[in-house]
Structures are given as structure tokens and as C-alpha cells.
Amino acid sequence: MRAAVALADRVGIEALSMRKLADELGVVPMALYKHVANREELLDGMVEAIVGEIDPPTAGADWKSAVRGRVLSARRALQRHPWARQAMETRTTKTPAVLDYMDSFIGMFRAGGFSIDLTHHVMHAIGGRMWGFTQELFDDAPRPGTAPRAPMPPEAQAAMMQQMAARYPNILAVAMASAHEDSAVGQGCDDQFEFEFALDTLLDGFERLHQQGWTSARARGQATGS
Amino acid sequence: MRAAVALADRVGIEALSMRKLADELGVVPMALYKHVANREELLDGMVEAIVGEIDPPTAGADWKSAVRGRVLSARRALQRHPWARQAMETRTTKTPAVLDYMDSFIGMFRAGGFSIDLTHHVMHAIGGRMWGFTQELFDDAPRPGTAPRAPMPPEAQAAMMQQMAARYPNILAVAMASAHEDSAVGQGCDDQFEFEFALDTLLDGFERLHQQGWTSARARGQATGS
DNA sequence: CTTGACACGTGTACAGCGTACGCCTACTTT
DNA sequence: AAAGTAGGCGTACGCTGTACACGTGTCAAG
Numbered sequence: 304m305r306a307a308v309a310l311a312d313r314v315g316i317e318a319l320s321m322r323k324l325a326d327e328l329g330v331v332p333m334a335l336y337k338h339v340a341n342r343e344e345l346l347d348g349m350v351e352a353i354v355g356e357i358d359p360p361t362a363g364a365d366w367k368s369a370v371r372g373r374v375l376s377a378r379r380a381l382q383r384h385p386w387a388r389q390a391m392e393t394r395t396t397k398t399p400a401v402l403d404y405m406d407s408f409i410g411m412f413r414a415g416g417f418s419i420d421l422t423h424h425v426m427h428a429i430g431g432r433m434w435g436f437t438q439e440l441f442d443d444a445p446r447p448g449t450a451p452r453a454p455m456p457p458e459a460q461a462a463m464m465q466q467m468a469a470r471y472p473n474i475l476a477v478a479m480a481s482a483h484e485d486s487a488v489g490q491g492c493d494d495q496f497e498f499e500f501a502l503d504t505l506l507d508g509f510e511r512l513h514q515q516g517w518t519s520a521r522a523r524g525q526a527t528g529s
Numbered sequence: 530m531r532a533a534v535a536l537a538d539r540v541g542i543e544a545l546s547m548r549k550l551a552d553e554l555g556v557v558p559m560a561l562y563k564h565v566a567n568r569e570e571l572l573d574g575m576v577e578a579i580v581g582e583i584d585p586p587t588a589g590a591d592w593k594s595a596v597r598g599r600v601l602s603a604r605r606a607l608q609r610h611p612w613a614r615q616a617m618e619t620r621t622t623k624t625p626a627v628l629d630y631m632d633s634f635i636g637m638f639r640a641g642g643f644s645i646d647l648t649h650h651v652m653h654a655i656g657g658r659m660w661g662f663t664q665e666l667f668d669d670a671p672r673p674g675t676a677p678r679a680p681m682p683p684e685a686q687a688a689m690m691q692q693m694a695a696r697y698p699n700i701l702a703v704a705m706a707s708a709h710e711d712s713a714v715g716q717g718c719d720d721q722f723e724f725e726f727a728l729d730t731l732l733d734g735f736e737r738l739h740q741q742g743w744t745s746a747r748a749r750g751q752a753t754g755s
Numbered sequence: 756c757t758t759g760a761c762a763c764g765t766g767t768a769c770a771g772c773g774t775a776c777g778c779c780t781a782c783t784t785t
Numbered sequence: 786a787a788a789g790t791a792g793g794c795g796t797a798c799g800c801t802g803t804a805c806a807c808g809t810g811t812c813a814a815g
Contacts, residue, residue, distance in 0.1 A: 504734035
């Protein structure tokens, strides 16, 4: 796994093949399949490793600087591994380290007193920026070419829920809240709304900066008002 | 090209191979290479086609609703072709339709009276959201595995500049301004700054919403303050 | 001390991929 | 009529992921 990350750092993600990695390890290609089921799972593992490099949230900080610091840490991790962004974007399954990160990320807003509802929208808005770059989050839309996962037996689902509740309380809270909301849409969350929420938050910010005659804050040595 | 888009719509981008596309057209694979140099160029062309589907900016609207409408149009185009997002993210060369779109996008802010400087940062901040999703823009960082493009003879470069100036005046204006800025960094633009600018714009927006006791605007039938 | 399970590596094989190279045919332009 | 050109064809090469069967070594239970 570490070797895969190192190799990708050197040759990029496209050039990382099972054969090249096997060569690197002085081993025959098929040997790798004793450790991962397939190439996809290898990429999953690599992403896990990168997510693990992100610093934990600074304890005792206000929500804003906690979030800010965490995102910048994620960005640093991504910059160390330029292939990681693309790899994350193509990943479809959410692995434990990713869920951990999301859960604790949600936790930062909750600890700052954000309502579940606002937290939910805010998570969408910050989207992949939370990874040090940007992507749509919660993107469960079935893409063509990806087979729908096999349905699980109900008791297994229940057990899964238990596990989830214990390990990812914040994710669950948000998911539950958005599931039975008294909105017009009813079940699930409204992608269009989330997109416009993020867009408008940015546009409103731009408007404010423009109205107050913003000139390069860089020269003044700070970013925005924060 | 149209056939490629249609096929990708059906089977996804991963499953779109030169051979499948050739089959679709009732033709032998190598026949495709009379129309495109390679698969990359095919993808470039497909992205061009999608960008061409985005509506032109509404004439006579204020900058904010012009930008808003355009982004939502881009989003609609992307939703019609779920593979397009990923395709655009892997594209490295900026093709004419893409440059046209960027130029006219910059133009919307300029027409709204934004300074070149603010426009620049704002373009970074809105990033790929301008595409109906989100990505880092102006991302010219050389990735491993991509050969550096062959350098051009200087007179060709000059001619290129002429063309650029005529066709993409807004892009050029922004590029020029950021090239010789009196900042500490000097030449080029500061990725880190741009990232933090966008992040802080969002965080400031979140803070404002939180402070004014935001509750689901969806129930009230509007997004944010706009 | 033997036996079997298990983790891990090997070798061979196959189908699918992008595409280099050379050849052929039909149509347009002169 | 001649020549160029746009497009399609066939073959072939090296690369990919991975299925399947077959070793080995380590270790616990009989």
C-alpha cells in the first residue's frame, strides 16, 4: 500500500498498473491479488492512506478556525500526492477512514452550534473543498456502467445501522434529519437546492466584497474578513 | 462525435472504448483515427460538445443573476451527461469552446464592474462550480505522467498572443494583471491564496447564516439572502 | 510428530484495450 | 484524364486487469 502510494507519487495514477506495482515489489502481478480483490480496491486503500495523513481537528478551537485548519491540512495532503484528487473523485464506495473524516468534519460544525439542517447544507456547500479541493459530495447518483450494489438481507442492514450509529453519529444525525424533512421534496435531499445554496453563498460573498470596494487583500496581508 | 456523446450517455465514460464506438458506427476501430488523433482528442471533442450546450449569458441582466443563470445552465448540461464532469476533470488542454466559455464568464463579472483583481480571485473561487460542479481552475501544475508540451517558436507564440487577445480579451486581461502584480509573490498567481480566498468566502457566508439563526430556507421557499 | 488449514507467491492464459503502419477506394479539383 | 485527398480496412504489437490452478512456508490442533 505504501509502495503503491510512493509509486503513484512518482509515475502518476494512470501509469500505476498492477504489473508495475508488482515489479516494484519484486513480485509477480497476481501476487497482489492476495491482498486486494482488484485494482479498484487498491485505489480505495491508497485513498484511505491519504485521508489518514490529514491532521485531526485542533482541540479547543472555535468552529471556524478548526474547519479552516483542517481543510488546509487536507489540502497539504493532497498536494503531497497530486494523483489523490483524481483518485478520490473516481472512488464510489465510502471507506472507513473517509467516513471517519466526514463524521468528525460534521462534528466540527455541530460543536460550533450549527443546527443539523444548516450543517447539512453547509457540508454540501463546502463539498470537496473539505478535501483540499472541490467536488460534489454525497454523490450517490447511480452512474451508468456501475452495477447497483447487491441488496443486503434486512438483519444485516440493521446490524450495519447499529455499527454506523456508534461509529458515525454525526453522519447519521444529518442523514436522519434530511430523510424525514417536512419539505416539499419529502425524502432524501434536494441536490438542486444544495447546489444553489453553495452557489448563492459564494455569490453573496462576492457581492459583499465588490460593494465594499474590495482591492487585493493579498497586498494587505490577509484573505477576507476572517 | 455526437455518436460518442450518445454512447457515453448510455454506457458511461469508462466503458467507452474506441472499439465500442467504432462498432456503434458500423466501422472498424482504426477508421476513427482519420477523425481524431487519439482517444484524448476524442474526449476533448466530447467536452467541447457539452460546453456548447451551455446557454449564452442572459443579455441585460445584472451580473449576479447572469452568473447564476449561466451556472445553472451548465449544471443542467452536466446532468444530461453524467460522464462529462469526470471527462472535464481529466482534460488538460483548454479547447476553444472552453476558452470561449471562460472568457465570456469573466466578462460577466467585468460587466458588473468588478476589478480585474477581484474578478481573478472570484473566478478561482467559483472554480469548477462555473461548470455546474466544482473543480480547481487554472490548474496548470504539471502532473507526473504528462509530458511537458513541446515549446513553440517565438514568432508562433507572438501570433498566438494576437489571436488570444482578439478572441479572449477577458482571459488575457486577467492573465496579464496577475502576471505583473506588485505582490510578494511576484509572477503568476498564488494558488494557496486563491484557495483560502474561496474557503474564507464560504466560511464567512456560513458564519453569517449561523449568526442570524438560519433555519431551513427551503421551507421558506428560497435559498439564501439573494 | 503428523496433519491440515491458511497466508502468500507463481505461471499460464485470455479477452480487451489504444494505436502504428500500409493498403485500398471514392470523390473533388484541376 | 490526372492527381490529390478524405475516409475506411486489415493486420499486428504491446499493454492492461484478472481468472484458475498450483506451489510453498508457517503454525495450531490432533
